[in-house]
Amino acid sequence: MSAPTVATLPSQGLSGARLRLTLVWLLLMLLTVASVELGAHGTARQTLSGVLLLALLKGQFLVDHFMGLRRVHRVWRALMAAWLATVGALIAIAFLLA
Amino acid sequence: MNFRSQLVAKPYFVAALALFLGQILFGLIAGFQYVDGTFLFPAIPFSVSRMVHTNLLIVWLLMAFMGAAYFIVPEEAQTELYSPRLALATFWVFLVAGALTILAYLLVPYSDLAAATGNAMLPTMGRGYLEQPLPTKVGIVLVALSLLFNISMTLFKGRRTSLNVILVGALWGLALLFLPAFYFPEDTVKASYGWWWVVHGWVEGDWELILSALLGFILIKMTGVDREIVEKWMYVIIAMTLISGIIGIGHHYYYIGAPEYWIWLGSVFSAIEPIPFIMLIVFSIRMLLKRRRENPNQAAMLWALGTPIVAFLGAGLWGAMITLAPVQYYAHGSNFTAAHGHLAFFGAYAMVSLAIISYAMPLLRGRVANGIAAQRWEMSGFWIMVISMLAIALALSGAGIVTAFSQRMGDHPLSFMDTQAQEQVFFWLRELAGVGFLAGLLAYLVSFFVPGEAGYDAAVKRALS
Amino acid sequence: MRAQDREALPGDLAIWIFIFAELLVFGILFAVYAFARSAHVALFNQGQALLDRRLGLANTLVLITSSYAVARATEAIHRDRVQACGRWLLAALLLGSLFVGIKCHEFARDAQAGMNLSHDLFQMFYLSLTGFHFLHVVMGMAILAAVAAKTFAGGYRAHDCTGVETAGAWWHMVDLVWIILFILVYVLR
Structure with missing residues (x-):
């Protein structure tokens, strides 16, 4: 099932892969703290767009890099993006209705 | 065998x-x-x-x-x-x-x-x-x-x-x-729980596992797909069945007397109970596409493919519709429930039984598969029964909707008997469809008495000619 | 990237069907929560005030780090570094236990505050959402443990690591769901 493409890459590319994962991890941690900070400074209505966007962004980073859907057939990544977008939209509508 | x-x-x-x-x-x-x-x-x-x-x-x-x-x-x-x-x-x-x-x-x-x-x-x-x-x-x-x-x-x-x-x-x-x-017990609340757990523990939980096992067996045997792949699918289907079913069975707890949160939990988890059936459909179609051999028993294959589809309609779709709390409030105990019961029991459990019988009976009678003529009778029986059962479910749903609107909503609800009188046309349709179902069943039963058998030899000859 | 250059889906197709089914379930739960909140904003605000945001934040960071460890484990097995893969899986497992520990502490705290399923709508949603997610974490840890054991036993190689990828895909899904759950329950009020 798993293509051995990564294993056959030169070692230069490998440290690149590890570096990429680590950077994504640091970014996700940062965005998490940022969204909490943002959420603490205002009501849900004021901070909704920022907090929600940060969360969806985090989700897509996780899907692309940790789940590794960046490199597979577009359909799968699109499905995940669609899930994030749908959930985000439903939450946004509900919060704006409140 | x-x-x-x-x-x-x-x-x-x-x-x-x-x-x-x-x-x-x-x-x-x-x-x-x-x-x-x-x-x-x-x-x-x-x-x-x-x-x-x-x-x-x-x-x-x-x-x-x-x-x-x-x-x-x-x-x-x-x-x-x-x-x-x-x-x-x-x-x-x-x-x-x-x-x-x-x-x-x-x-x-x-x-x-x-x-x-x-x-x-x-x-x-x-x-x-x-x-x-x-x-x-x-x-x-x-x-x-x-x-x-x-x-x-x-x-x-x-x-x-x-x-x-x-x-x-x-x-x-x-x-x-x-x-x-x-x-x-005399306490009707406790008695309701006892009854509920038998019937719904079966149909929303345990019997779905039997259904997956029977379908898995038929598909392994008929398509020649690796057991490992079939079993992997069975595991995820069973996991999903249990995730949705164990809490989904609670869609009626509130009406038995459990706390209010069961309205929410029961509704949401019932709404996801169709998922394992969708997975069953994907599973059977994929196994069919990946098949390594053509089995001469086409009738059994038809049953195996039809089962998850009709089960999804009856158990999944109709089930999810009637278990949403607001729907249940108006439609509970009406013919809408009977529509779900008919299509679900037939689609999930009757059809999987007929599928395993269709696969096993020729083998038990010492042949790989029945002859073409017998299979034609059987497949006609399949289509007549499936279409008739869909008609029964639609007619009963019609009656259920009339009950909800005429007898339970609005400022001037009709009495029970007046409502029943309004629904006569649906009951006639249901009875007609029932006669159709009997005809389908008879056609199915006739197939057992049509002589002749199809073996791999016959299939090879047909393919070469 | 051209279509033929793209890699196969990591892990087994069946697990991806399962993952999407689970995402659908959580998606429905999130939407139901959000719409229920819109009808009872004051009640939800009052309920959310009982939660300690710091515990939620800590758990989010723990789960993201754990997800990172699993990503590293997958990357390691692709290079045939069996021992490294096993160690990263163990790290993920430890972080998973940390999540479970923090969450249990939080549940105990909630119980002391008198929270229960039938008290009000918010507490019902909060407890069942996080409880349902909690069960997924426990199940994910069982899968990770099994895969880690097989890794140390030499059961996976770069060309044969579907098991690691499958376990990883599931664990990332558990993380992804928590990211949304966290802002919904703890942050937005």
Whole structure:
């Protein structure tokens, strides 16, 4: 099932892969703290767009890099993006209705 | 068929089909009593015809499941059945007990039957589907224990495939979930729970596992796809069944008397109960596309593909619709529920039984598959039955919707009988569709008497010509 | 990237069907929560005030780090570094236990504050959402443990690591769901 493409890459590319994962991890941690900070400074209505966007962004980073859907057939990544977008939209509508 | 002892499945399958025919005949009687309330009164009042209809359903499905177990477990374990003689004796005990119970329903007033069978000692009678007198209920437990002993011993002495473990485990679950049937306290709330857990523990949980195991077995055998792949699918389907089913079964708890949060939990988790059925559809179609060989038994393949689709419609879609709390508030106990019951029981459990019978019976009769002519009869039967059952479900849904709007909503609701009068057209349609279903069943049964067989030789000849 | 250059889906197709089914379930739960909130804003605000945001934040960071460890484990097995893969899986497992520990502490705290399913709508949603997610974490840890054991036993190689990828895909899904759950329950009020 798993293509051995990564294993056959030169070692230069490998440290690149590890570096990429680590950077994504640091970014996700940062965005998490940022969204909490943002959420603490205002009501849900004021901070909704920022907090929600940060969360969806985090989700897509996780899907692309940790789940590794960046490199597979577009359909799968699109499905995940669609899930994030749908959930985000439903939450946004509900919060704006409140 | 590789083992002689698998032959014991044959009487189970034959009896299951005979009881199925009986179920349909009583269904037609009960259906006609909707349009003419005095039909056959007082010989067979509606309460009796309905009870015989539903009890025959349970008995024939159990017969078919047991036959399937006696057929599959030795095949999967690669060894003879532990005791074919015990299996055969169990068959006769079950058949005679079942027949006597049905006769008692028909010949003795229910209250006299209750008095004569010790219901005062340990009250169990009177709840829908569980009307059986105490001796019959005890008999069912003993028959189930005999089956479980037999197949578990077979499993232990042979090869332990995941599919076999799932099937035997699910049959244990079936027996254990029957035990709340003996719990019928005077407190109606507690009694409702006991009833609920038997019927819905079966249909929303355990029987779905049996369904996946039977389908998995048929697909392994017919498509030649690697067992590993089939079993992996079975695991995720079962996980999803349990995730949705265990909490989803709570869609009625609030109405029994549980706290309010069950409205939410029950609705949400019922809404996801169709997912395992969608996964079953994807699974069967994928296995069919990945098939490594053409099986000459096309009829069995049709059943195996049709089962998850009709099950999704009946159990999944109709089930999810009626279990949403706001819908249930208006439609509870109306013919909308009956529509779901009919399509779900047929699509999920009757059809998978017919699928395993369709696969196994030719083998039990010493051939790879029936001849082309017989398969044509069988496939005609498939389509007529499926279409008729869809028509029944639609007609009953129509009646249910009328009930919700005329009798339960609005400022000037109609009385029960006035509403029933408004629904006559749907009851006529249902009865007509029922006659259609009987015709389909007869066509299906005819296929067993059409001579001729198709082997791989015939298929090869056909392909080369 | 051209279509033929793209890699196969990591892990087994069946697990991806399962993952999407689970995402659908959580998606429905999130939407139901959000719409229920819109009808009872004051009640939800009052309920959310009982929660300690710091515990939620800590758990989010723990789960993201754990997900990172699993991503590293997958990357390691692709290079045939069996021992490294096993160690990263163990790290993920430890972080998973940390999540479970913090969450249990939080549940105990909630119980002391008198929270229960039938008290009000918010508490019902909060407890069942996080409880349902909690069960997924426990199940994910069982899968990770099994895969880690097989890794140390030498059961996976670069060309044969579907098991690691499958377990990883499931664990990332558990993380993804928590990211949304966290802002919904703890942050937005």
